[in-house]
Amino acid sequence: MSLRYAILTLLATEPASGYDIVKHFRETLGYFWNAKHQQVYQELKKLSEDGNVLVENQGQEDKPDKKNYRLSAAGLAELQQWLAGSVPPNKINDALLVKLYAGQFTDVANLKAEMHSHRQTHENTLQALLATEQRYRKLTPAEQAHHQLPYLTLRRGILGEQAWLAWADEVMQVLDEQDARS
Amino acid sequence: MSLRYAILTLLATEPASGYDIVKHFRETLGYFWNAKHQQVYQELKKLSEDGNVLVENQGQEDKPDKKNYRLSAAGLAELQQWLAGSVPPNKINDALLVKLYAGQFTDVANLKAEMHSHRQTHENTLQALLATEQRYRKLTPAEQAHHQLPYLTLRRGILGEQAWLAWADEVMQVLDEQDARS
DNA sequence: GTCGGCATGTAAGCTGTTACATGATTGA
């Protein structure tokens, strides 16, 4: 149900098309929100029907037409109402941990390969987040102050990825030992 | 789709009822897997129809009857096949971060209260995980070796919660400053 | 006498994924 509010939040900052929103999720906010385009388009349709966003068709040269969505007063009100309430703690379902937990029923080489591949992904994510942090640090104090809350969410991404990688080190060490023993 | 394999994994260690499995998720594995009883009962029904688990009705004195499920050979084979493949990296959708990101549209007191409440939850989780870790450390080396992989998943929970709390400290500091300025 | 634990389920609805569908432009 929060996809709705994630979209309203983005539109509160600036108008955007469904495509833009998906891109945002994929490229810059992926460390805390993800959604496929099909879901975003559906949600925008609903938001539009409910009067929370306003649409404007934009013809473009050399590119497909796009629909530009922006927040309505009602939309901002709904966002603020959601913000006033509390959100439940996140539900965690981590298939990789299920796999490790069941590790005795497969071979160590398989677990190592899987950890290696996941580590690569997390390493890439961390590097991207650190690069974003560097760009933030080069802003003027006034600009930094303006983006302070989004920056805090970025910090969550960074600390989270670093913790993941530190854990992966522990795991790889244990798996290497198990490998050596056999 | 991994709920199926989370259940098979639990049943690979020892037979259990749907109720037992839900309890496991709630009490000991909640830091990496969660499911409601309705979902677990449905999945057990499917697993049973597919021949991956075997059921035995157990009448009990002073307690409701229970169905005892255990893994079949086919069930173990399916689990092992799943383990042989790779699992996709986790999708993250964190409503709390959406809220922080949109923090400029609400007041700081609200954000502080929300952070405080979430911190409490994470603090409790961490304490429970650390207690479990202490119990693990008191086992004999042989016992420790036997539970080494599940222990690694526990470490993930601990490192993850510690990172969350360290992040919360950063956030609270910023929010306090913002509060003082206003 | 009311609440929590034990123990199982059905049904409706919402959320999210996968598959299918179209079509132009640009770069390797």
Place this chain on the structure above:
DNA sequence: TCAATCATGTAACAGCTTACATGCCGAC
């Protein structure tokens, strides 16, 4: 020529949540 980017959508299905339903036992 093949893939990627831009840009939007429908339809079917799988996964998960919420509501409803039952009933006994023990503790406070």
